[in-house]
Amino acid sequence: MAAITLDHVSKTYPGATRASVDGVSLDLPEGAFVVVLGPSGCGKSTLLRMLAGLETITGGEARIAGRRVNELEPKDRGCAMVFQNYALYPHMSVADNIGYPLKVAGLPRAERAARVRAVAESLSLGEHLARRPGQLSGGQRQRVAIGRAMVREPRVFLFDEPLSNLDATLRVQMRAELRRLHERLGATSLLVTHDQVEAMTLADILVVMQAGRVEQVGPPRAVYDRPETRFVAGFLGSPPMNLMPGRVAGGGGAVALEDGPLVPLPGRLPAGLAVMLGIRPEHVTEGGPHAALVEMVEDLGSGRVVHARMQGVPVTLHAPAEATLRRGQPLRLGLPAARLHVFEAESGRRHEPAPLQAAEAALAG
Amino acid sequence: MVERRPLLNLATHLLLGFGLLCLLLPIWLAFIAATQDVAGANAVPMRWLPGPHLLDNLAAAWTRADLGARFTTSMIVALGVMAGKVGLAMLAAFAIVFFDWRAKAVVFWLVFVTLMLPLEVRIVPTYVVAANALRPFQAILDITGLTGLVETLSGVRVALEWRMLNSYTGLILPLVATATGTFLYRQFFMTIPEELVEAARMDGAGPLRFLRDVLLPLSRTNMAALATIMFVYAWNQYLWPLLVTTEPQRSTVMVELSRLVPRGDGLPEWNIVMAAALTVMLPPLAVVVLMQRWFVRGLVATEK
Numbered sequence: 001m002a003a004i005t006l007d008h009v010s011k012t013y014p015g016a017t018r019a020s021v022d023g024v025s026l027d028l029p030e031g032a033f034v035v036v037l038g039p040s041g042c043g044k045s046t047l048l049r050m051l052a053g054l055e056t057i058t059g060g061e062a063r064i065a066g067r068r069v070n071e072l073e074p075k076d077r078g079c080a081m082v083f084q085n086y087a088l089y090p091h092m093s094v095a096d097n098i099g100y101p102l103k104v105a106g107l108p109r110a111e112r113a114a115r116v117r118a119v120a121e122s123l124s125l126g127e128h129l130a131r132r133p134g135q136l137s138g139g140q141r142q143r144v145a146i147g148r149a150m151v152r153e154p155r156v157f158l159f160d161e162p163l164s165n166l167d168a169t170l171r172v173q174m175r176a177e178l179r180r181l182h183e184r185l186g187a188t189s190l191l192v193t194h195d196q197v198e199a200m201t202l203a204d205i206l207v208v209m210q211a212g213r214v215e216q217v218g219p220p221r222a223v224y225d226r227p228e229t230r231f232v233a234g235f236l237g238s239p240p241m242n243l244m245p246g247r248v249a250g251g252g253g254a255v256a257l258e259d260g261p262l263v264p265l266p267g268r269l270p271a272g273l274a275v276m277l278g279i280r281p282e283h284v285t286e287g288g289p290h291a292a293l294v295e296m297v298e299d300l301g302s303g304r305v306v307h308a309r310m311q312g313v314p315v316t317l318h319a320p321a322e323a324t325l326r327r328g329q330p331l332r333l334g335l336p337a338a339r340l341h342v343f344e345a346e347s348g349r350r351h352e353p354a355p356l357q358a359a360e361a362a363l364a365g
Numbered sequence: 366m367v368e369r370r371p372l373l374n375l376a377t378h379l380l381l382g383f384g385l386l387c388l389l390l391p392i393w394l395a396f397i398a399a400t401q402d403v404a405g406a407n408a409v410p411m412r413w414l415p416g417p418h419l420l421d422n423l424a425a426a427w428t429r430a431d432l433g434a435r436f437t438t439s440m441i442v443a444l445g446v447m448a449g450k451v452g453l454a455m456l457a458a459f460a461i462v463f464f465d466w467r468a469k470a471v472v473f474w475l476v477f478v479t480l481m482l483p484l485e486v487r488i489v490p491t492y493v494v495a496a497n498a499l500r501p502f503q504a505i506l507d508i509t510g511l512t513g514l515v516e517t518l519s520g521v522r523v524a525l526e527w528r529m530l531n532s533y534t535g536l537i538l539p540l541v542a543t544a545t546g547t548f549l550y551r552q553f554f555m556t557i558p559e560e561l562v563e564a565a566r567m568d569g570a571g572p573l574r575f576l577r578d579v580l581l582p583l584s585r586t587n588m589a590a591l592a593t594i595m596f597v598y599a600w601n602q603y604l605w606p607l608l609v610t611t612e613p614q615r616s617t618v619m620v621e622l623s624r625l626v627p628r629g630d631g632l633p634e635w636n637i638v639m640a641a642a643l644t645v646m647l648p649p650l651a652v653v654v655l656m657q658r659w660f661v662r663g664l665v666a667t668e669k
Contacts, residue, residue: 054563075569087564091582100578101568148568 010059022212038209080149259312267353278341284317288334426641446599454546499525589659
């Protein structure tokens with residue numbers, strides 16, 4: 001059974017003309033780590049907060065473990081939430097913070113203490129139990145916040161950009177820790193972020209949102225390899241995918257780039273169609289049919305990012321760290337047909353070129 | 366920022382010193398007068414050094430103004446106003462800041478407007494209400510004709526009455542019903558991050574639980590500040606207790622103190638008056654000294 005089901009869930013704030021979340025439907029399986037990714041203001045936090053019960057759902061239905069939760073109080077939904085700024089009670093000790101949900105639930109003191117201790121040990125907070133949040137480091141505070149969520153043994157964990165307040169090193173550590181924790185607890189986790197690395201590394205299921213709508217759902221690898229829309233293609237990946245406007249030409253087997261060369265496709269498309277041709281920087285090859293000029297080189301340490309111009313078309317590509325490329329230097333580029341993505345210019349939808357053989361056969365037949 | 370301006374420093378300290386002198390001089394004069402006999406207190410030129418009669422004067426003031434009983438009354442009033450205010454203001458601010466309800470804006474502005482109408486301005490209507498707190502309701506019943514209706518139907522004449530004159534209720538309630546504390550709390554409550562409120566909701570704490578477990582401990586310094594201010598304010602009240610208490614055994618220490626002041630052709634016993642004044646100053650002074658640490662923190666800094 002699905003752990004979380006969203007059925008055309010919408011949120012329109014009073015007085016707003018546009019819905020912040022616009023008819024989102026999702027089916028999230030039990031025990032999955034789901035990451036909702038999107039630019040700020042895309043409605044991803046609102047979606048999470050609606051599920052938590054902190055915002056009212058103005059349209060559609062949300063179900064947790066098959067039960068409609070639209071009208072339930074947050075505490076009755078079986079969710080626990082970890083907030084971006086931790087939201088720890090500043091006047092309570094670590095132990096009291098973690099134990100607060102149990103205290104409210106009216107558990108006897110002894111049982112409370114035992115469970116708090118167990119949770120704290122598992123998060124290596126054991127020796128900090130008597131401290132106040134103000135005396136802890138950012139990572140420790142984050143762990144206390146997670147502990148407070150864990151102690152209730154919820155069915156669903158909700159994370160609202162939990163790592164965005166940590167510095168880079170700590171973020172990588174906590175990311176791994178979150179993943180381990182998820183595996184150990186086996187509960188369903190829903191994490192909201194705008195950081196694509198976080199999304200790619202943590203997710204079993206990646207949900208990409210934009211302007212209140214879901215753009216694509218799937219395993220992160222699949223979303224990365226086969227973006228369904230132009231938005232997803234441009235949003236996921238760093239440096240982002242090259243997106244070049246053009247028109248299908250050459251009898252449907254190639255794309256004539258605007259102010260650029262003719263690029264052959266792996267299949268056929270309706271001739272004359274206005275498209276966006278996409279290729280990831282790591283798939284652009286050095287050495288190939290297209291002449292280009294180096295405009296700028298960024299050194300990343302592990303490699304270089306080369307910004308080149310192919311006639312009028314800007315192209316970025318990955319180059320090995322040893323590459324001796326300089327500004328103004330000419331080079332030749334290859335755009336392998338198998339690595340190309342084609343999006344319809346108007347709708348932004350992905351277009352899969354019909355395989356050559358099949359198309360040829362159809363023509364012959 | 367580091368500043369090195371010795372001249373400016375000197376000037377500032379001179380100004381501060383002058384201010385301190387202006388503040389302390391009257392108290393010193395009162396103390397001097399309290400240590401003299403009648404002749405010494407009225408001597409021209411004024412005496413600047415203490416005389417030997419302090420204890421005699423204190424004892425005389427204590428018995429003559431019945432200060433023991435008056436202290437009890439004043440203490441009950443001041444503590445009542447203090448506790449009432451701290452509690453009421455907290456609940457009012459809680460409702461205004463953390464709940465969304467239809468009349469919220471209206472109520473907020475009504476409370477705000479009362480800031481511009483201190484007790485002294487509305488003293489007559491307040492007195493009328495204190496004389497019979499239910500009078501406004503009676504008026505509504507009379508105007509709508511309900512009184513007449515009930516009388517013809519049941520033969521009972523509706524006459525609502527709740528007299529608060531000469532009672533602690535009458536002394537305390539009108540002083541509690543002001544907006545100052547509400548705003549102090551409101552400002553503090555608005556600094557509480559939204560996430561903290563939401564975390565408490567997720568943890569299953571209802572509004573009252575949140576108030577008790579989170580807001581109350583976090584606003585301890587604010588409470589201390591407000592309590593100090595309200596204690597001193599209530600202790601120093603003169604006009605309202607004078608109006609509302611007609612029986613001498615109900616009057617407060619301030620009212621009694623003013624009765625000691627010589628009038629007309631009475632003996633000008635300023636030494637006794639000043640000794641009494643010094644005694645009366647002690648409780649608020651003690652409260653301020655004891656609460657100072659909390660008090661300053663509550664007014665100045667937001668504790669991190």
